[in-house]
Amino acid sequence: MTLTFPRLNLTRAAALALAPLAAAGLAATAPATAQSANALASVQSHLKSTSSMTADFVQTDRNGQRLSGKLTLKRPGKIRFQYQKDVPLLIVGDGSSLTMIDYEVRQVQRWPVKNSPLGALLDPDRDLTKYAKVLPTGSNDVLSVEVKDPKRPEYGTITMVFVRDGSAPAGLRLRGWVALDSQNNRTRIDLSNQKFNVAVADSAFRWTDPRPNKRGR
Template identity: 35%
Template sequence: MATDRLLRTAAAALFALAFTSPAAADNAALDDDDRAAIARAEAYLNSVTTLQARFVQLDASGEAATGRLQVKRPGRMRFDYDPPTPILLVSRGTELVYYDRDLKTATRLDWEDTPAWFLLADRVSLAPGGPYRVVDVHRAPGVLVFTAVDADAPEDGRIVVSFADRAGTLKLAGWVAVDALGQPTRVTLFNLAANQPVDDKAFVFDEPVGALERQDP
């Protein structure tokens, strides 16, 4: 289908742009067309109240994992990985729980400190002076990609977010989170459904008896 081809094209552009030097991106001046593209991306993200999709994740070592993503803004997310990957990520409110089923460990952290901010924030702000700074924009037929960093700590890494752009309508295609060491984790979305009902029970984490608690430093 044409939409699938656009999503694959957007994902390919996303992966290539994830390796753009942050320093080079910081020095690139954004023009009026870039700012208009950023405004479109911001408006699209703020129009999405719920999201459901299948995903494929590829880490820096080339290891792949698949699963199901559910989001209900603000603050609620569930990354449920397919076996044999033992990981479950659940966010409700301000806390993100990373649970390893094999190790029976639950690590808790603030989702605002993770690359998931653009999915979970009540309102996404990409304008100058906001908490996140867009340092690069890539536009091509059928594709829109932006790169953003934490305005207060750009050295902590960056997020490269990709959209399929068809007939003037954006659709989230995926993202690459690049950490402070330059290690990328790529997530590509498929069968995405936005603004459809999502049961709040999806975001409840029932911690198993005997699970070890860890607090992210």
């Protein structure tokens, strides 16, 4: 049986996971403890050690509606969310912009990569200590890193979760993230079957523009 999802919830859930966040203007966090500083350094090392990644993902909104698909990432700046076959939606980052393509209504929306919370994942040279903080998890094997701008609450919050894994770059594996907007709409991305530093062609981040008189990108 094929599950169907309301258009509003589907679009909102997808957009929320990539909701614009002005990372360049984030206020500095409070001085980090030695433990949290070490944790951020570990995450930074993981990002620098990961040139590419593929994974399966499950996206869950606050109503429990779930979408699945394939994630492809190539640093710096490139990412692709290929949704399940019955979902006419695609999200692609080409190194400069994040683009959401809705093939059902033939619409395209675009944000600068640097203004997205995913910028923290896509730019391994970005200094996490300037705009992120470590949250307690109750487990030494799990790291949780929150990114938000207290001066612009309308941009929302994203929390990335990493688990310790000796086979992953720098001993960490990205398990997923949670995005929360100012209206308390929550979207969760869970990753599985992660593969690191695999060959990924730049052509993986091309897409077909559904708008009239437009060509593929």
